[in-house]
Amino acid sequence: MDRPSRLLLLSELRVRNTAYDVSLSRSLLTWKRRVSSPVYHPFRPSVSHSVSVSEIISVREEEEENSSRRREDGSWKKIEEGEEKDCRQAFTVLYVERCRQHRWRCAEVTFTCSDGALCQHWISSIREQLATITSRPKHLLVYINPYGGKRQGKRIYEQKVAPLFAQAGVSTHVIVTEYANHARDHLKMEAELKKFDGVVCVGGDGMFSEIIHGLIWRTQIDNGVDPNCPDETLSGCSLRIGIIPAGSTDCICFATVGTNDPVTSALHIIVGDSQPMDVCSVHHSNTFLRYSVSLLGYGFYGDVLTDSERKRWMGPARYDLSGLKMFLTHHYYEGTVSFLPARGIIGTPRDAARCRSGCVVCQHNGQLHSERAESYEMDDVSNCESDGEWRTIRGKFLAINAASMSCACPRSPKGLSPAAHLADGTTDLILVRKCSRFDFLRHLLRHTSKDDQFDLTFVEVHRVRRFRFMPRHCQSDSELELDLQENSKHQIFSQICRDHPACGCAPAYSSWNCDGEILTHTAIDVRYKTLWEFLT
Secondary structure, three states, X not given: OOOOOOEEEEEEEEEOOEEEEEEEEOOEEEEEEOOOOOOOOOOOOOXXXXXXXXXXXXXXXXXXHHHHHEOOOOOEOOOOOOOOOOOOOEEEEEEEEEOOOOOEEEXXXXXXXXXXXXXXXXXXXXXXXXXXXXXXXXXXXXXXOOOOOXXXXXXXXXXXXHHHHHHOOOEEEEEEOOOOOHHHHHHHHOOOHHHOOEEEEEEOHHHHHHHHHHHHHHHHHXXXXXXXXXXOOOOOOOOEEEEEEOOOOOHHHHHHOOOOOHHHHHHHHHOOOEEEEEEEEEEEOOEEEEEEOOEEEEEHXXXXXXXXXXXXXHOOHHHHHHHHHHHHXXXXXXXXXXXXXXXXXXXXXXXXXXXXXXXXHHHHHHHHHHHHHHHHOHHHHHHHHHOOOOEEEEEEEEEEEEEOOOOOEOOEOOOOOOOOOOOOOOEEEEEEEOOOHHHHHHHHHHHHOOOOOOOOOOEEEEEEEEEEEEEOOOOOHHHHHHHXXXXXXXXXXXXXXXXXXXXXXXXXXXXXXXXXXXXXXXXXXXXXXXXXXXXX
C-alpha cells in the first residue's frame, strides 16, 4: 500500500458558512465538515470531499466585500468606518467532477479564510503544486473547422472551450480553416511549432486526420525520413494532439475519452491527460497514400463514404441515406488479403475487456512490438513468407475492415471491434464474406447490441501487424480503369444500372475509407509501426 502523502497545509476554513477541516498534500485536496458535537449521530454522516491535485484546474482569489454589505433581505447596507474587512479572504478552487457516461464537468468550491494572509498562503501553495505538473500544456495551436458536422465548431469553441482554457491559464493561437486541408497545409509549411506544446483541432474525424497528416509529415521531413518509403521508421514528435468533438461521428473521442462531449475533451486537455495511439501508414507500390489511426474500410464502408460525398449538402443525414442505399445494392468484391498475424501478444479481438488508459495489454504488446520492429523490415519479408508466417485469404467480401480502435460512436456504442486496443501496435482485421442481405443485416445490428458480432459463420477477425489487399480483377489500378472503360463501351445501360448487381454489371472494385477520406487506390500495403502521443 502506498504511504499517504505528507500534509502541506491544514486549516479550518468555511464553505457556505459551514466549518470544514481543509488539508492539502502533494496529491490531494480534502475538505471535511467539522462535527460540532462529539456525540455520534448515525443519521448525520460527516461530509468529506477529496480532489486529486492533478485534476485541479485552477485557483482564484475572491472578494468578500460585497457579501459583507448585503443584508439578509437582499438590500444593501452602509459600511461604517472601521467596519470594512479585507476583501481578499476567500479563494475558489476549480476542479474536475466526474459524471456518468464518462463525462466530466468543471465544478468549483469557495473557501473563506479567517484572514487575508492565510488566504494568500493557501492560494500560493495550491499554485505551487499545480506548477509541478509538467504534463499540462501552456501554449496551444488551435484549428477550428467551421463547416464540419452541424457547422457548430466555432460556436462550441467560443462558448464551451475557450472559457475553460482561459480559466486554466492556457494561451491559444486560433486559426479558423477556410478550405479543405487548410490545417494540414499550414502544419506542413508555415506553422512555427516550437512556440507550442500541443495542437488542438475543433471538428470531426476528418479534421483530426488533417492534423495527423500535417504534423506527422512535418516531423518526418524535419528528421530526414522519407514518407514514401515503407521501410522507414516514423519519427515521433514532442507535440501532442488534442481533439474537441464537433463532427458527425466523433469516433476518435468515443474510443479515447468515452464520450463526444466538448467540455469533457477540453478538461482532459487542460489537466494534461494523454493516450498513446497506433498510427499506420498506407502505401501503394512504394508510394505513400495516407496515415490512419482508426478505420480502414473496403466494400460496404468504402461505398457508403463514396456515395455520401455526393450528398454533402444533406449534412450528417447523408450517411443514413447512403448506408441504406449500399445495403440494398449489396455489392461484394473479389480479392486477396494477405496479413502478418500478431504473434506472442496477449489479448484477442473477442475479449470482453475494453482498452482504457493505462491498459496492461497495450503496455505489454507495445513493448513487444518495439522489440521486434527491426526483424520485420522489408528485407526480412521474404524470409517471413518462406517460413509461412504470412497468411493469405482469397474470396468474395462484402466488407474488409481494419480497426485500430473500437471505432465506437453514438450510433454504435460498442464499435466495429469492441476489444481493439489503442496502442498495442496491431489492428483487428475483420473480413465479412459474401452472404445474404438478412445475414449482413444481422452483422450490422450487432454493432448496436451486446451480442458477439464476430460469432457468425461468414465473419472472421484476425489481430495483425501488417496486411495487404489486391483486387481480383486487376494487377494495378491503371489496368482496372482501362478494363472499366472497355466494359462501359459494350454495356449500353451501364450508366443507368451500374448500381444494381441484379443487372450483372456490379462494379469490380470498391474504394478504401481511410478515417473518413477516400483513397485513390485499391491495392494497398498497410503497416502498423509507431505510437503517437495524443492529448485526450
